[in-house]
């Protein structure tokens with residue numbers, strides 16, 4: 381019996397304990413993309429909030445299911461839940477919809493065929509899959525942070541960043557926008573790119589063809605740190621599972637300090653409203669506010 385799980389549904393939905401996890405945000409998990417068509421008996425999905433991303437996941441799940449297999453999807457009402465039923469019906473399948481614990485839940489029994497099902501699956505996979513974004517001329521994918529644009533915080537950091545030297549880390553690298561700028565300096569000898577999102581990691585691997593760069597699918601918070609790096613660059617995340625979580629960014633600040641050797645420098649950009657100063661002051665010897673513009677602040681912090 382093949383049972384797949386995507387994400388972490390609240391316990392009230394009884395997520396199967398023995399299922400294969402397929403979320404791109406959980407390092408080491410399997411990929412829904414890699415499941416053989418018609419191979420799964422059941423799939424439970426805690427649906428992501430972005431429309432293209434959500435339809436992509438639903439399409440992959442419908443493709444992976446065998447005829448008669450059960451798709452069980454839920455999402456918070458205000459984060460896509462209210463559109464879930466309509467989105468599933470657009471695949472041409474019948475949907476049983478209920479409400480529970482501020483979520484909408486939709487169950488579909490995968491038909492052998494349905495009008496337009498295969499074409500709808502194909503279209504959603506194409507729209508939500510890896511793609512070269514016009515204007516960025518880089519690989520990216522819906523669901524990845526700022527997937528089809530340059531984030532203004534990243535742009536502020538890139539505009540002020542002097543040429544880096546030696547070995548460094550890009551903590552929360554996304555599809556590699558910042559790393560591309562860092563690697564323009566010929567004095568950078570190594571750059572480790574780290575992100576929690578497999579889609580970002582795959583895009584970064586395609587975007588950065590540079591022997592000095594290594595791309596890691598990992599949680600930055602648990603990254604091994606030997607205190608031997610010359611620099612860290614980061615536009616830290618401040619959302620975890622859709623909710624603002626300042627502790628995540630603060631953990632990035634601490635990890636940046638752990639990674640650096642004495643005298644090493646961290647360049648960290650953040651939304652103005654985020655309280656990173658106390659964390660920076662505690663972990664570094666010198667902290668300088670380099671820029672404060674467009675709702676973002678940029679710090680240079682020396683260990």
Ligand SMILES: C[S@@+](CC[C@H](N)C(=O)[O-])C[C@H]1O[C@@H](n2cnc3c(N)ncnc32)[C@H](O)[C@@H]1O
Nearest residue numbers: 525534552553554575576577599600615616617
């Ligand atoms: C604000 S974005 C910056 C992305 C990229 N550096 C850029 O400038 O476009 C933060 C990144 O951190 C990643 N992230 C979130 N939580 C993480 C964690 N615990 N460990 C590693 N990366 C994480 C997100 O997937 C996202 O790509």
